[in-house]
Amino acid sequence: MHACLAQLALKTSPIEKYTYLSDLRNTNVHLFYRLVVDNMKDLTPLIYTPVVGEACIKWSEIYRQPEGLYISYSDRGNIASVIQNWPQPKVEITVVTDGSRILGLGDLGINGMGIPVGKLALYIACAGIHPDNVLPLTLDLGTNNKQLWDDPLYMGSRREKITPEEEQEFLDELMAALSEKWPGIVIQFEDFKNPFPALARYRDTFTCFNDDIQGTGSVVLAGVISAVRETKVPVKEHRAVFMGAGSAGVGVAKQIVEYFVKEGLTEDEARRRFWLVDTKGLVTNDRGDKLADHKIYFSRDDNDGRQIKSLAEVVEYVKPTILMGLSTIGGIFDEHILNRMGEMNESPIIFPLSNPSSKSECTYEEAMRHTGGRAVFASGSPFPSLDYNGKTYCPGQGNNMYVFPGIGLGAILCKAVNITQEMIYASAVSLSTSLTPEETEKNWLYPDINRIRDVSVIVARGVIRMAQEQGLDREIMLRDLSDAELDRYIQTRMYDPKAEKSLVEHEIAAFATKQQQANGASHL
Numbered sequence: 001m002h003a004c005l006a007q008l009a010l011k012t013s014p015i016e017k018y019t020y021l022s023d024l025r026n027t028n029v030h031l032f033y034r035l036v037v038d039n040m041k042d043l044t045p046l047i048y049t050p051v052v053g054e055a056c057i058k059w060s061e062i063y064r065q066p067e068g069l070y071i072s073y074s075d076r077g078n079i080a081s082v083i084q085n086w087p088q089p090k091v092e093i094t095v096v097t098d099g100s101r102i103l104g105l106g107d108l109g110i111n112g113m114g115i116p117v118g119k120l121a122l123y124i125a126c127a128g129i130h131p132d133n134v135l136p137l138t139l140d141l142g143t144n145n146k147q148l149w150d151d152p153l154y155m156g157s158r159r160e161k162i163t164p165e166e167e168q169e170f171l172d173e174l175m176a177a178l179s180e181k182w183p184g185i186v187i188q189f190e191d192f193k194n195p196f197p198a199l200a201r202y203r204d205t206f207t208c209f210n211d212d213i214q215g216t217g218s219v220v221l222a223g224v225i226s227a228v229r230e231t232k233v234p235v236k237e238h239r240a241v242f243m244g245a246g247s248a249g250v251g252v253a254k255q256i257v258e259y260f261v262k263e264g265l266t267e268d269e270a271r272r273r274f275w276l277v278d279t280k281g282l283v284t285n286d287r288g289d290k291l292a293d294h295k296i297y298f299s300r301d302d303n304d305g306r307q308i309k310s311l312a313e314v315v316e317y318v319k320p321t322i323l324m325g326l327s328t329i330g331g332i333f334d335e336h337i338l339n340r341m342g343e344m345n346e347s348p349i350i351f352p353l354s355n356p357s358s359k360s361e362c363t364y365e366e367a368m369r370h371t372g373g374r375a376v377f378a379s380g381s382p383f384p385s386l387d388y389n390g391k392t393y394c395p396g397q398g399n400n401m402y403v404f405p406g407i408g409l410g411a412i413l414c415k416a417v418n419i420t421q422e423m424i425y426a427s428a429v430s431l432s433t434s435l436t437p438e439e440t441e442k443n444w445l446y447p448d449i450n451r452i453r454d455v456s457v458i459v460a461r462g463v464i465r466m467a468q469e470q471g472l473d474r475e476i477m478l479r480d481l482s483d484a485e486l487d488r489y490i491q492t493r494m495y496d497p498k499a500e501k502s503l504v505e506h507e508i509a510a511f512a513t514k515q516q517q518a519n520g521a522s523h524l
């Protein structure tokens with residue numbers, strides 16, 4: 001362990017650290033996970049956002065070994081037999097992407113494989129799914145990123161992205177093949193450019209969810225519940241401006257609508273507390289363009305014909321208490337906008353949620369400095385703590401990594417038939433109750449990331465209880481357990497890298513020696 005940390009410290013760039021850790025995972029899986037579990041806060045930024053973003057951009061360059069399964073459009077008709085190639089007999093969960101919207105980096109084609117690999121590494125480290133039971137899955141459905149076509153190292157097909165109709169047919173075959181081979185498998189959709197049709201089509205027939213719409217909705221809701229409490233502004237007086245009206249923006253807004261309704265607003269009153277902004281400005285009914293279906297629910301009809309283009313103008317028009325960033329536009333919350341949020345609110349809620357860090361709508365330091373240190377803040381990628389006016393402040397990380405591991409774990413353990421909206425909502429409420437009194441006292445919006453395994457138990461319990469309430473659990477013996485017994489059951493089912501026999505000192509030493517030799521060779 002110490003040797004590995006020392007080796008890691010010698011790597012000078014984030015991408016070298018990423019490849020070092022990938023090598024470790026591929027040569028001594030239990031050692032890798034022990035290292036991650038013991039150093040969660042320091043290592044998650046290296047195996048997940050932000051560094052996984054750089055890894056995806058450079059995927060073809062840094063490629064060393066296959067770490068997941070690629071299925072190509074030309075495999076259609078034979079997907080079931082391609083799946084047979086996966087070497088592990090048991091798969092409990094898969095994360096699947098087509099690479100068409102990787103973080104805020106756009107269409108990266110099959111180079112998006114870093115995302116299923118990274119998300120599943122968190123499933124293993126944060127929720128104790130066994131490393132042998134996960135399937136990172138990337139679909140090569142073509143790419144409209146022509147730079148990739150010109151890259152001689154690109155390993156995907158050089159063809160236009162298939163049509164939505166072709167994609168639906170392909171996904172129908174894939175979903176059937178996965179469920180036939182591994183009955184009960186949990187399927188997490190990740191980083192698809194347009195994920196709404198698949199979610200609508202499969203949510204009632206398979207055990208699946210979309211992390212960007214639902215996982216993000218859940219994690220941000222949990223943060224908003226605490227943030228709203230912190231502002232002391234009543235729920236019905238909050239007004240939210242969303243920069244970005246894509247899958248994450250709409251997913252988050254809808255989840256908060258549900259919360260506002262539970263707090264006593266009618267659905268229509270709740271819906272009207274949201275103003276969404278996209279590339280064309282404020283989303284309104286009479287803007288003159290054909291709105292994508294997912295935006296219609298929040299489209300404004302009270303703008304008196306006025307079309308507002310810029311975020312600064314929307315902020316003046318709405319006077320928001322909440323400013324959310326899910327736009328992929330780094331730095332769009334500029335000094336002026338942050339100043340205005342600080343002038344308009346005692347405790348402005350500012351969540352720049354785009355990933356990776358380069359796409360964050362503002363930094364923690366900017367949010368604090370330009371609001372006089374009063375921002376109630378969470379970002380998608382991590383920012384360091386900040387010394388400001390003689391005090392140290394810690395930013396929240398509003399990233400779906402706080403919930404998707406627990407959602408998947410809960411669904412696996414209770415053998416959920418489906419993953420319903422109610423189960424997702426339960427995950428948010430569970431997360432919001434998972435803070436310790438000390439964390440609440442410090443006004444944190446999210447628990448310490450080093451406690452993520454405990455948090456995943458709480459989230460998994462919430463998901464299981466809701467599945468039971470809805471009669472969607474197949475592991476019915478869990479129904480009779482008290483909460484304490486259920487927590488213990490969940491803990492005992494979690495993979496613990498420290499308990500694995502193969503983690504013996506000579507293996508650790510062997511890995512360190514191998515790395516030293518490799519370092520020596522690379523310096524020749």
Ligand SMILES: NC(=O)C1=CN([C@@H]2O[C@H](COP(=O)(O)OP(=O)(O)OC[C@H]3O[C@@H](n4cnc5c(N)ncnc54)[C@H](O)[C@@H]3O)[C@@H](O)[C@H]2O)C=CC1
Nearest residue numbers: 103104216244245246247248278279327354355380399400
């Ligand atoms: N913190 C977290 O846990 C999560 C963060 N995200 C991040 O959210 C971002 C958006 O993700 P999705 O909604 O899935 O993408 P998307 O592509 O569906 O949506 C992006 C939205 O931003 C808008 N937009 C883009 N450029 C703009 C501009 N110049 N001005 C105004 N609006 C602009 C687009 O019109 C669209 O509405 C990504 O950076 C992603 O990494 C996504 C999921 C989870």
Ligand SMILES: CC(=O)C(=O)O
Nearest residue numbers: 103104191212355400
């Ligand atoms: C965190 C995540 O899922 C995203 O940025 O897409």
Ligand SMILES: [Mg+2]
Nearest residue numbers: 190191211212
């Ligand atoms: Mg995502």
